[in-house]
Amino acid sequence: MITKDKVKVKVSNMTKYFGDLCVLDNISFDVQEGEFLCIVGPTGCGKTTFLNTLTKLYDVTSGEILVNGEPVDLKKHNLAYIFQEYSTMPWLKVEENVRFGLEIKGLPEAEIKKRADEVIKMVGLEPFRSYYPKQLSASMLQRVVIARAFAVQPELLLMDEPYGQLDLDLRFKLEDELIRLWEKTKTTVIFITHNIEEAVYLGQRILVLTNKPTKIKEEIMNDLPRPRNIVDPAFIDLRNKVTDLIKWW
């Protein structure tokens, strides 16, 4: 269940143009605190642009995005962003990669150690803490990225097709791991994907976007119990419902 008592992210009448190209067209929605929201939409409709606007890489053309009721401030709001490319630092060992963000935040050493130990354990990387990224498999690399994001205890976790390049088995494992971490930490997650099955597997709510100029086509609530089963008839029904909405892909 999504608690309706606190809005974490408020997107109001947000429009984004690049030159003459209208990408996001007067979009409004809220994300509740602790919610796991998935956003699906066709290629090039502006999913990444939305996240880049949220993280202030781009300015909105009009409208606004608020976090905790105020304009996003990267110094104040504790955001983490995970995208498709494995953004590990190759010259740092696993543990150092995980500690990096905590050191930048200037946390005391005891706290850094505690948090790093905890997340490394949570993602099952303990035996590999002194390995370098080049010694790790794709799934382990993505685990390092996830551990690093959770270590900063983000109030908002933004994920942009993080498992897009992985094979099916790895994707399923990492999706389960993500749900476990989310259930434990109750961080707010916005997860962008092309993959309808992934959105139905993960999200409490799914926003389906249109082609450009992009609007929200439909908002779908997803109360299927967890762990979800992709061959369960109710799961398949919901997956088909989302697929029908985006048949023009």
Ligand SMILES: Nc1ncnc2c1ncn2[C@@H]1O[C@H](COP(=O)(O)OP(=O)(O)OP(=O)(O)O)[C@@H](O)[C@H]1O
């Ligand atoms: N910096 C930029 N300058 C000009 N146009 C841009 C810029 N960034 C994105 N666009 C355009 O905005 C549109 C949306 O791009 P965006 O990458 O946000 O889409 P997306 O939904 O994330 O796509 P995909 O599903 O392929 O990842 C595209 O037409 C893209 O070419």
